[in-house]
Amino acid sequence: MNEPIPRESTHAYRAMRDFVQAMDDTLPGRFEITKEGIVHDLRAPAGRHALTTLHLRKRLESVMPEENVAHAGVPDVEDEAEGIMRRPDLMVITWADMDVPGSFEPRTLIAAVEVVSRSNPDNDWVTKVRDYPLSGIPVYAVFDPRTGTGAVLSDIHPTPDGPRYATRKDFVYGEDVTIAEWTISTEGLPLYGS
Structure with missing residues (x-):
């Protein structure tokens, strides 16, 4: 069960959210809010x-069945109670759960998929590994x-540090990978050059 966040934390989160929304079209890159504060990935994907x-x-x-979509883009996925606002590269979600005003509720996502950023890999491998289970996103690829x-x-x-993923299945490009209920090939996915 989530503990209510203190009023000052709610106020700080809302101030960060207002800042992120104001900067989204002003500065290059992408802004997200983590448990530690604002993350700015300087390079847009x-x-x-x-x-x-x-x-x-x-x-x-x-x-996937027709009622599901692998959505890229806006809106964000927001868990105000946890003080987290993220924008996964892909969100596996139903069409019905997309039909909401404002941000997506993270618990409606079937999966979040991220492609590791060259400029900030720890954002994908460390902070999102922590933030996504806190927000209730059941699968993170x-x-x-x-x-x-x-x-x-x-x-x-549950863990003493909050909800965490219990299962991790590593893969190498070229292998098939299962995300939620669906298996796809990773054959031929591009690599970053040197």
Whole structure:
């Protein structure tokens, strides 16, 4: 059960959210809010990052039922009680759960998929591994074009530090990977050049 966050924390979160929303179209890159504060990825996803995201979206949508979508883009996924606002590269969600005003409720996501950023890999491998189970996102898949590897994390369970993923299945590009209920190929996913 989530503890209510103190009033000052709610106020600080709302101030950060207002800042992020004001800066979104003003400064380059992407802003998100973590348990520690604001993360600014200076480089907007482009090139092989965007190409990997597109490959994954198309592969997932080819095996999922019609009522699901692998959505890329806005809005954010927001858990105000936890003080977290994220924008996964792909959100596996039903069409019905997308039909909401404002941000998506994280517990409506079937999975979050991230392509590791070259400029800030710890955001995908460390802070999102912590933040996504806190927000109740049941499956988190990470694809790392730096190394041609990745992992699918699932099975949220309680720990003294809060909810965490209990299961981690590592993979190497070229292997099939299962995200939630759907298995896709990782064959031919682009790698970052040197």
